[in-house]
Amino acid sequence: MAKNDVKLLGAWPSPFVMRPRIALNIKSVNYEFLEETLGSKSQLLLQSNPVHKKIPVLIHADKPISESLIIVEYIDEVWTSGPSILASDPYDRATERFWAAYVDEKWFPALKGLRSAQGDEERKALMGQVIEGIAQLEEAFGKCSKGKAFFGGEQIGLIDIAFGCYLGWLKVTEKLSGLKLLDEAKTPGLVKWAERFCANGAVKGVMPETEKLVEFSKFLQAKMSGAPPKK
Numbered sequence: 001m002a003k004n005d006v007k008l009l010g011a012w013p014s015p016f017v018m019r020p021r022i023a024l025n026i027k028s029v030n031y032e033f034l035e036e037t038l039g040s041k042s043q044l045l046l047q048s049n050p051v052h053k054k055i056p057v058l059i060h061a062d063k064p065i066s067e068s069l070i071i072v073e074y075i076d077e078v079w080t081s082g083p084s085i086l087a088s089d090p091y092d093r094a095t096e097r098f099w100a101a102y103v104d105e106k107w108f109p110a111l112k113g114l115r116s117a118q119g120d121e122e123r124k125a126l127m128g129q130v131i132e133g134i135a136q137l138e139e140a141f142g143k144c145s146k147g148k149a150f151f152g153g154e155q156i157g158l159i160d161i162a163f164g165c166y167l168g169w170l171k172v173t174e175k176l177s178g179l180k181l182l183d184e185a186k187t188p189g190l191v192k193w194a195e196r197f198c199a200n201g202a203v204k205g206v207m208p209e210t211e212k213l214v215e216f217s218k219f220l221q222a223k224m225s226g227a228p229p230k231k
């Protein structure tokens with residue numbers, strides 16, 4: 001597959017953009033990474049994803065595909081010679097899609113909400129949801145991994161990609177709040193899983209460094225409030 005047959009519109013800090021990047025790495029597919037500039041949208045993005053106007057967008061042989069989890073499934077179905085990302089068993093596949101939807105629809109919105117929470121009460125409620133979600137994911141990890149390295153078993157699967165891509169922002173939240181969210185005592189499975197996921201060859205090069213993300217988060221915060229970023 002020629003590199004210019006596969007293009008990915010994205011940006012380095014986006015957890016959603018990491019997903020197709022990891023999937024393409026798993027399948028050893030070369031691709032051109034076209035970085036969008038913060039605060040503006042390229043013509044190519046607007047014409048490729050006119051409905052949501054969001055990244056990531058995968059452009060394969062001039063055809064655009066949007067929505068990170070849909071792109072990951074597309075990659076899995078097109079490049080079948082690489083390791084499978086989704087489970088072959090229909091029940092396991094349904095379970096993977098369930099948890100992938102859970103982290104996107106319930107868990108990450110609570111984590112993200114912490115950034116703009118108004119007052120201690122709202123912050124406490126959101127933190128409670130984040131912690132409860134992590135406990136549920138710890139339990140899911142035990143059931144899905146069946147003692148193996150990843151939610152997907154021996155290999156990185158859909159839940160690993162969906163949840164794992166939020167680890168950078170989870171670490172930023174830990175740093176800025178001073179609270180440990182993945183904790184040896186309460187979530188031993190996820191602590192080890194997170195280490196393995198971040199060290200995996202398909203992930204290492206695309207997982208942003210926490211310090212860089214912390215700086216980016218401060219920059220975003222300042223941009224939202226109109227103030228210069230704090231050093």
Ligand SMILES: N[C@@H](CCC(=O)N[C@@H](CS)C(=O)NCC(=O)O)C(=O)O
Pocket residue numbers: 014015016053054055056066067068069
């Ligand atoms: N559900 C989408 C979410 C994508 C998303 O929120 N992308 C952000 C970057 S992290 C974006 O493009 N934001 C620009 C905007 O909202 O206008 C997916 O999974 O791909």
